Every structure is written in C-alpha cells, then in structure tokens.
Amino acid sequence: MLSLHDYSEGVKIALTAIRANKMRSVLTTLGIVIGVVVVTLMATVIEGLGTALDKSISSLGTDVYYLSKWDWFGGEWWKARNRKDVTVEEAEELRERFQLAEAVVPVVSTWQRTFKYKNRSVKGNVNGTVPEYEITSGVVPEEGRFFNHYESNAGRPVCIIGHDVAENLFEREDPIGKTIKISGYSYRVIGVFEKEGDFLGTGMFSKDTQAFIPMENFLKIFGTNRSIDIHVKMHEGLDKEDAKAEMIGTFRKIRGVPPGEENDFGVNTQDFLKQVFDSVVSTIGVVGFLITSLSLLVGGVGIMNIMFVSVKERTKEIGTRKALGARRSSILFQFLIEAATICVMGGLLGLAISWPLSLIIDEVLPSQMPLWVVGLSLSISIAVGLISGIVPAFTAAKMNPVDALRYE
Amino acid sequence: MPLIHIKDVVKTYDMGAELVHALSGVSLDIEENEYVAIMGPSGSGKSTLMNVIGCLDTPTSGLYQFEGQNVGDLDDNELAEIRNRKIGFVFQTFNLLPRSTALHNVELPLIYAGMSSHRRRERAEEALTAVGLGDRMTHKPNELSGGQRQRVAVARALANNPSIILADEPTGNLDSKTGVEIMQLFSDLHTQGNTIILVTHEEDIAAHAHRVLRLFDGKIASDEKVESPLKYAQSV
Numbered sequence: 001m002l003s004l005h006d007y008s009e010g011v012k013i014a015l016t017a018i019r020a021n022k023m024r025s026v027l028t029t030l031g032i033v034i035g036v037v038v039v040t041l042m043a044t045v046i047e048g049l050g051t052a053l054d055k056s057i058s059s060l061g062t063d064v065y066y067l068s069k070w071d072w073f074g075g076e077w078w079k080a081r082n083r084k085d086v087t088v089e090e091a092e093e094l095r096e097r098f099q100l101a102e103a104v105v106p107v108v109s110t111w112q113r114t115f116k117y118k119n120r121s122v123k124g125n126v127n128g129t130v131p132e133y134e135i136t137s138g139v140v141p142e143e144g145r146f147f148n149h150y151e152s153n154a155g156r157p158v159c160i161i162g163h164d165v166a167e168n169l170f171e172r173e174d175p176i177g178k179t180i181k182i183s184g185y186s187y188r189v190i191g192v193f194e195k196e197g198d199f200l201g202t203g204m205f206s207k208d209t210q211a212f213i214p215m216e217n218f219l220k221i222f223g224t225n226r227s228i229d230i231h232v233k234m235h236e237g238l239d240k241e242d243a244k245a246e247m248i249g250t251f252r253k254i255r256g257v258p259p260g261e262e263n264d265f266g267v268n269t270q271d272f273l274k275q276v277f278d279s280v281v282s283t284i285g286v287v288g289f290l291i292t293s294l295s296l297l298v299g300g301v302g303i304m305n306i307m308f309v310s311v312k313e314r315t316k317e318i319g320t321r322k323a324l325g326a327r328r329s330s331i332l333f334q335f336l337i338e339a340a341t342i343c344v345m346g347g348l349l350g351l352a353i354s355w356p357l358s359l360i361i362d363e364v365l366p367s368q369m370p371l372w373v374v375g376l377s378l379s380i381s382i383a384v385g386l387i388s389g390i391v392p393a394f395t396a397a398k399m400n401p402v403d404a405l406r407y408e
Numbered sequence: 409m410p411l412i413h414i415k416d417v418v419k420t421y422d423m424g425a426e427l428v429h430a431l432s433g434v435s436l437d438i439e440e441n442e443y444v445a446i447m448g449p450s451g452s453g454k455s456t457l458m459n460v461i462g463c464l465d466t467p468t469s470g471l472y473q474f475e476g477q478n479v480g481d482l483d484d485n486e487l488a489e490i491r492n493r494k495i496g497f498v499f500q501t502f503n504l505l506p507r508s509t510a511l512h513n514v515e516l517p518l519i520y521a522g523m524s525s526h527r528r529r530e531r532a533e534e535a536l537t538a539v540g541l542g543d544r545m546t547h548k549p550n551e552l553s554g555g556q557r558q559r560v561a562v563a564r565a566l567a568n569n570p571s572i573i574l575a576d577e578p579t580g581n582l583d584s585k586t587g588v589e590i591m592q593l594f595s596d597l598h599t600q601g602n603t604i605i606l607v608t609h610e611e612d613i614a615a616h617a618h619r620v621l622r623l624f625d626g627k628i629a630s631d632e633k634v635e636s637p638l639k640y641a642q643s644v
Contacts, residue, residue: 317505
C-alpha cells in the first residue's frame, strides 16, 4: 500500500526534477497546453452559441408554424424556387377554414429599405402584416402600440419600428407620433419594439432593424408580387402533431395539391434554429475533438519520451532508492506523480492562455468559460500524464537494483 | 545463531553464450559486532557476495540466512524491507541525491520505512550529528567536500539503526587523509556495537578490520582474524 509519505515524497521529487529541467518540462507540455486551450475554447464557444440560441428562440414565438414558399433549413431550394407563391388570399382562406389556430397572420417583407428621419437614415426590412401579429410574435411594443384593425383595414401609413431603428433615427427624441420616410413614403411612428438582440450578429429573426406597417398599405406601396409567410399560432392544449397535420392538410387543399404529392410549401418552426445549432455544435465538436485528441496524443508521446529520458538519467538514483528500501510501488508511484505533475502544469498553462482568449470570444459571442471545463481540462491532463507515464514508470520500478547501481 | 549464515552459495550469471560463475560455493558466518573486510582482485566475486549479503541480489543456489530468516524465500517487497530496516549501505560514489539537502538525503530510508515527518527529521538530525555534520544539515552535496559527502552517506546508512553496515569501497573516491577519517568513523561505529562489512581491494583499508576474508575465483581463499587491527592514529 502507498502511504501518505509516498505521496508527498512523490510530489516533492517531481517538483525537484521539474525544477531542475525547467525548459525541457515546459516544452514537453506543449501538446497538453494546446489540447487544453482547444478544449476550453471549444466549450466556451459552444456555451456562447447555446446562449445565443436561447435568445433567438425567445425572439420567435413559441408554438408558431411558419408556412412559406421556402424551407428555412434543409429542403431543396431548387425545388422550392419553382413553387407557386404563397398569397395573402391563401392566408385569408386558411384563417377562415382552419379552426384550430388562435391566429393566422400573413406577413410580407421587403428587404433593405431606407428609413429616414430629418437628416438621419438607416436601412432595414419592411414588413406588411395585420394586428394579430402581436399574438404570433408574442411581443408587444415597448413604447406606443401596434396598429389596430381600423388602421390595418384602411391601410393607414403608420408603422411600428424596431429598437435599433428608433435609436439610430431619433437618438434622444421620442419617436412616437413623429413621421419618418420609408423608401420615400411618409409613415407615422406609433410604436417601438423592445430590443431583442440577434443570432450571432446575423440580424436573422431580429425585429431590431425592421419596421412593421399594415398589410393593405404594404401591398399598395410595395406591390403584390411577393410570396408571403403565414404565421400560424395554435390554440393552447391541442395535440401538436394532430394540429400540425390538420393545418398542412387544410393548406394543401387551399393550394390544390393532389393527394400523394409533396407539399408545395415549407412548414417551418423555430426548431430549425435548434437544428442549425446542433449542426454547428457538432461540427465544432468534431473538429475540436480531432485537434484535441491529436495534440493530446502528441503531448502524451512527448511526456512518455521525456519520462523515459528521466528514468534513464536517474537509473543510479533508482538503484540507490531501491538499496535504501524503496519498493517497486514507491518507484512506480514516484514517476507516475512526476508525469502527472508535468501534465497538470501544462494544463494550468493552457488555462492561463485560454482564459484571456475566452474574454476575446466574449466580445464577439457573449459567453463564459464554463467552470466544469476547467475541471475537465485538469482531469484530462492528469489522465494523459498517468497513461503516458505508466510504461516509463514501470520500467523504472522493475529495474534490478544491482544493475541500476552499477549504471554510469 | 549468527547474524549472517551463508552455506554453499552459488551465483551464476547467464551472459548469453556462457555462464559466468561469480560465486561458486561460498560458506561463511558473520556474528554480531564483527568488523569484516572482504578482499579480492576484480572479478573475484566480492561485489557479488556483497550484493547477496545486502539482499540486492539472491543466490542461484545455496542458503543465505539473515538473522535466521531464509532470504531465498523472500519476495521483492520483503527484500526491500530488509534492505530498508536491517542494512545500511555506503557506496564508493556516495550516491546522494544531488538536489536534496544532507538532511533530506538521510531522511530517505526513513521515508521508505513510513516514519512520520517529525520523527524522521529528529532521527536524521541525530544521525548527522553522530557523524559530525550537525552544522551542515541544510547543505546540498555539491556544497560539501568528498569526506563530508561520505559522512552524509554513512549517516544515511545509520538512520534506520540497521543490523549491519555494508560499505563498498567507501574510501575509493576519497584522498588518503579523508579516507582515514572515514575509517575512523567506521572504527568508532564498530566500537559502539555496530556490525560492519567492508568491501575493498586496498590492504591498508582492510587492515582496519578485525577479520579479513579473501576471495579468489568465486571462492573463499582465506578467512583470517586480524591480531591487531590498525587504529586510525597509526595510519596517519
């Protein structure tokens, strides 16, 4: 059995040996350092992506289906290109015929329009929709209000703008009641959405840079030749799959899709983001895992090599220790501890490097290095040390004391 | 019962093509508090005999009893324990750990004996004081003279109060004056009741012993009592 004395003596010997060969020890740990840096940064990025995902999901309504000409994720875009446009009339028909929905909301968008107020201008998307948009999106304006049915039906030139639009155009002024120009047409601002943030800086699904105007007005100003999206929010307490099947069935009838043929429209949900997330995470994971494994392998071989050198150099010391009564287990333990100590130093060095790097990542992708990854890194370091140290340590332990003492 | 009882011990090394008979039938007894010098030319088997006595090596055949215990029956850990508790080694090249203090070097066998850090420190200080290095405890080997290093090694050999002190050419790497000092230390230890076995090829070193064993071709050529062992004062 190993006693506490073996343990403390082992650490003491290890530190002495490492101190005696500082440069060699540091260089040896390079592989471990790289491995730990990759593992920690990978975990940090994945953590950051998770946070970004949660935010983005909350910016989309929950339990909302998005019927569209396009599939958001996967699907075959070249097929989708040839589909019929989704129209406002179809949305109207769906709203009448599909009773399981709490709200069926048409949304039509045009991209990169100029918003102007006084001498300031920004670009953003313009969406035409109906008052029920408040239900499907799950957000209400932070200031002011959404447009009502009267304004909607009459196609009044009113708008609700995203947080960034308001900030850029108005700075300290109160936007409510002011008139802005959208692509040269005048709109009165009646509401401002709260800030949402966006998914990885892409602006996807964020209302921050957008404006919302009544559908009737949109069609008059920007034309009717666009395929629209239909946002469908189901009633509470329905069986999701049944309701979804019913919705798809109804919409197929409206679009006149013959039985047995594929849908000629995309049925999208926020799950799509989850899919993107999972694929990004698994890509990072696979790449990170490969780099980490490789550098740990290289690191492990380096440690093994240096431990063989260390054992060889100290053959006489091993002989002496054996003559003084060291058991095989004591010698084995001594060199294992030494290997593990070198690796833990490498792990700490890796953490010291990846900590500032994680702060840089935080600037781009809000995230924090998770605590568990610190523990994981150090555990991996110790494991690599023990695994790569075992063969050299065993070589040392089973040395014949007579031969070891005679070694010069 | 003798401290060491060796009967018909043979040690053969398999050197691939041929078998080398390092010891071919050695028998001897050593009693407590003897002071024995083992002599012989190189290749005579004296180092092998010392390794066998020191439990660093086991005989190919024959009987070796240490304090009545049959060494041939012991496993690796039991041999390590005998070396640790019963035998104090002193080497020609000192074999100190270069980066450790004198104190830590002396503590080494006590660590392997599982002694608590407080007690082993006390014990190591005692042993260093006994060899006259009470004021050099925190020095590292490279801060000590050759004679002082060998004293540290002797203190290390004494640390566990062993049954025998086994010294292999202890003065081989020292100048003659320092060598005499070390021999004085051994004489003192012998006077205090220790059993000392000394391997050497130098007649004037062996002359300090009370009994001289001469080996030749793996056999004991002579085993003589020394009528009047050399005292250190005489040899200066």
